[in-house]
Amino acid sequence: MNLIIHRGSHEVGGTCVEIATGEARTIIDLGMPLADPRDKSKKLKSFSLTGKTIPDLIGMGILPKVSGLYWGLDDERPVDAVLLSHPHQDHYGLFPYVRRDIPVYLGEDTDKILQASEVFLGDKFGDHDKKILLRDREPVNVHGVSVTPFLVDHSAYGAMAFLIEAEGKKIFYSGDFRGHGRKRALFEKLIEKPPHDVDVLMMEGTMMGRQQEDTRTEDELELEIADEARIRAGMKLFICSGQNIDRLVTFYRASKRSGATLVLDLYTANILHELGRSSLPVPTNGFKDVKILFTHHFMKRLAYYEMKHWYERWRSYEIDAKGLQRLGKKAFVIYRDSSLNELEKSGIPKDSVMFYSMWSNYTLEPSFDRTRAFMDRHGIQFKEMHTSGHAILSSLKRFATAMDPGVIIPIHTEYPDDYREHFGSKVRCLHDGEKFDG
Numbered sequence: 001m002n003l004i005i006h007r008g009s010h011e012v013g014g015t016c017v018e019i020a021t022g023e024a025r026t027i028i029d030l031g032m033p034l035a036d037p038r039d040k041s042k043k044l045k046s047f048s049l050t051g052k053t054i055p056d057l058i059g060m061g062i063l064p065k066v067s068g069l070y071w072g073l074d075d076e077r078p079v080d081a082v083l084l085s086h087p088h089q090d091h092y093g094l095f096p097y098v099r100r101d102i103p104v105y106l107g108e109d110t111d112k113i114l115q116a117s118e119v120f121l122g123d124k125f126g127d128h129d130k131k132i133l134l135r136d137r138e139p140v141n142v143h144g145v146s147v148t149p150f151l152v153d154h155s156a157y158g159a160m161a162f163l164i165e166a167e168g169k170k171i172f173y174s175g176d177f178r179g180h181g182r183k184r185a186l187f188e189k190l191i192e193k194p195p196h197d198v199d200v201l202m203m204e205g206t207m208m209g210r211q212q213e214d215t216r217t218e219d220e221l222e223l224e225i226a227d228e229a230r231i232r233a234g235m236k237l238f239i240c241s242g243q244n245i246d247r248l249v250t251f252y253r254a255s256k257r258s259g260a261t262l263v264l265d266l267y268t269a270n271i272l273h274e275l276g277r278s279s280l281p282v283p284t285n286g287f288k289d290v291k292i293l294f295t296h297h298f299m300k301r302l303a304y305y306e307m308k309h310w311y312e313r314w315r316s317y318e319i320d321a322k323g324l325q326r327l328g329k330k331a332f333v334i335y336r337d338s339s340l341n342e343l344e345k346s347g348i349p350k351d352s353v354m355f356y357s358m359w360s361n362y363t364l365e366p367s368f369d370r371t372r373a374f375m376d377r378h379g380i381q382f383k384e385m386h387t388s389g390h391a392i393l394s395s396l397k398r399f400a401t402a403m404d405p406g407v408i409i410p411i412h413t414e415y416p417d418d419y420r421e422h423f424g425s426k427v428r429c430l431h432d433g434e435k436f437d438g
């Protein structure tokens with residue numbers, strides 16, 4: 001069994017790994033790069049992909065050069081499977097280019113989140129002839145390769161690590177994970193009973209070189225948000241990824257603590273509903289202090305996809321501009337540029353606050369200009385309230401020690417060369433495209 005990191009050996013984002021045996025080739029993740037491969041100091045703009053053919057995109061370095069993976073190049077022998085670890089763009093974003101006849105393996109929650117993202121955000125996922133849904137710790141067999149998924153704690157709900165076993169060897173792909181989120185019990189469980197005799201651990205290291213970042217637990221974040229909310233006389237707005245279910249729960253709990261009503265949009269309400277867990281804060285699960293804001297933008301999308309039932313089912317929990325106005329300082333509202341009209345119609349009270357709960361660098365991008373202008377217009381205070389979705393160094397160390405692999409290969413990191421200092425002589429740094437015989 002050998003492995004190749006097609007992309008991700010020296011960067012965060014755009015991850016793509018191939019594991020090959022004599023029998024089968026398996027691809028793990030096919031992410032959109034964050035940096036433009038032609039000039040890594042620049043962010044990759046999604047419009048750079050518009051109208052490009054697959055050979056163009058391979059030529060531009062955006063699609064990793066992997067034979068038998070993409071549609072339209074049918075003369076190549078297809079790879080045998082694609083595994084997707086979690087619903088973050090930098091792990092699945094290039095998946096729409098994959099041949100339809102290649103089976104895709106992904107967790108049930110990942111599948112639900114990707115479907116909702118396609119409808120609401122236009123993040124394409126596409127139809128596949130064969131989709132196999134993975135369950136925690138239930139192995140599947142891909143042409144003689146055993147794949148066991150492990151649910152992990154990460155900012156994407158349902159994120160999985162994979163144990164790959166074939167030809168007497170074991171490779172563990174960590175995917176993205178952390179040990180300080182709402183699902184940290186998953187991290188502890190894995191550390192307590194790790195798989196035995198792992199030959200190769202491919203371990204993410206997003207936080208390597210970013211140790212200065214604050215890493216509060218979700219519980220600590222909840223208390224901080226609630227404290228801040230209590231002292232604000234105006235509306236509470238927040239920005240977070242609709243796929244970050246842990247964070248949505250944190251905002252719900254902070255809203256409840258401060259005596260407010262959480263106002264979700266149709267996107268987040270439907271994701272929470274579709275995941276089918278009674279603990280998630282939506283009115284259909286009996287949460288009376290949650291309302292749903294209907295926006296023209298999302299209703300239009302749902303009508304286009306012939307999915308009107310995804311807003312009709314919230315009718316009795318709907319809140320409009322007048323309702324928001326009535327709630328006033330008791331409104332704890334998810335913000336999106338596409339809800340701007342509805343929010344402004346409600347009138348933004350004085351001393352309102354915007355809790356920003358994503359990576360701070362996103363605020364430097366032009367796409368944040370509209371949000372900033374909205375805040376300026378209404379004198380809204382900006383407050384960052386975030387904690388990372390990735391493991392801090394101490395968690396990485398505990399993880400690596402528990403796994404006790406023969407070799408550690410850095411992935412999803414900008415600082416692979418720092419691994420040796422922290423994880424010792426087992427570390428083997430690869431370059432993109434380099435084959436490693438496990």
Ligand SMILES: [Zn+2]
Nearest residue numbers: 086088156176
């Ligand atoms: Zn991720």
